[in-house]
Amino acid sequence: MLSRKIRFHESGQLLFNIDFFSIYVNINSQPSIFFLRKGVRGFIGLIRTFLAIELPDSILKRLKEVQQELKTCQADVRWVDPNSIHLTLKFLGNIEEKQIESIVKTVEKSVQRTPFFSLKVQGMGGFPDVRNPRVLWIGLEESGFLLSTLQNRLEKELEKIGFKPEDRPFHPHLTLGRVKSNRGKACLVEKLGKYKEEFFGEFEVEGVILFKSDLRPSGPIYTPLKEIRLRGSREKGSGV
Incomplete structure (x- = not known):
């Protein structure tokens, strides 16, 4: 059974202790959540991370x-x-800062x-x-299989350094929102x-970021840590 302790940290944050993990919840003007893992020499800060492609303005x-x-459907x-x-x-989940270098090198190899x-x-x-939508999405279409091949290669290479592959097929899409109840659903x-x-x-x-x-x-705040550029210009008849 997980042991849970809740107390106030001296910085004005709530500290939740759950066995080997602690969660700091900032309750000041900019509330946010920080994940910590208990290590041999104290708590280790964890960073919630993912790999994605940015969209132009x-x-x-x-x-x-x-x-x-x-x-307008309200x-x-x-x-x-x-x-x-x-x-x-x-989605990579919570990682330690020292893992960033190996992740970047793995992505560089993949792309x-x-x-x-x-x-x-x-x-x-x-x-x-x-x-009966629960998630509202915008579709993406690729010519050829460059996107799906790239994503599959990322899965395989990242698995080698300890990241479990997704158990669902990759369906590229952009999420607009998540439906919480039936109110206004007919209009949607x-x-x-x-x-x-x-x-x-x-x-x-x-590139991949x-x-x-x-x-x-x-809502979540996304901050780019590193952009990994693709090979470069297209080559006629090239594959991946």
Whole structure:
């Protein structure tokens, strides 16, 4: 059974002790959560991280406009900050800072044969079903298999350094929001039908970014730690 202790830290934070882990919750003007792991020489700070592809401002602006229209349904949805929308390739979870170097080297190895490639942002739908959506998403389409091959290579290489591969198939998408109840759902379903085949733009992928995620009550804050560039310009007839 897990042992739990709760007390105030001298810095004005709540400290939750759960066996080998401690969680600091900042209750000051900028609340946030920090994960610590108990090591031989004390607590070790953990960083919540993931690998993703950033979107250009032109695409983010278009998604923000669509999100604003969906909000007119006044549905019970927890919306993703449009400026933070990204394409997640791999969620790494809580890591120690010393792991960053090995992760970056592994990603560099994974992308070294991948040229720049384009992605189309097109279509809108819902998981698990468009008639009963729990997650509202925007679709992505690739020409060829550069994205799926890249993601698969990342999974395989990161597994070698201790990161468990995903047990679900990779379905590239951009999350707009998560539906919390049935309020306004009929309106949302109608809007999803309207944008089912909508083309939102196209952009070129030039790199993969390692992000840090700070969890806060107002929503997560994503900070880029390192960008790993792809090989470079396209080559006619090239593969990966």
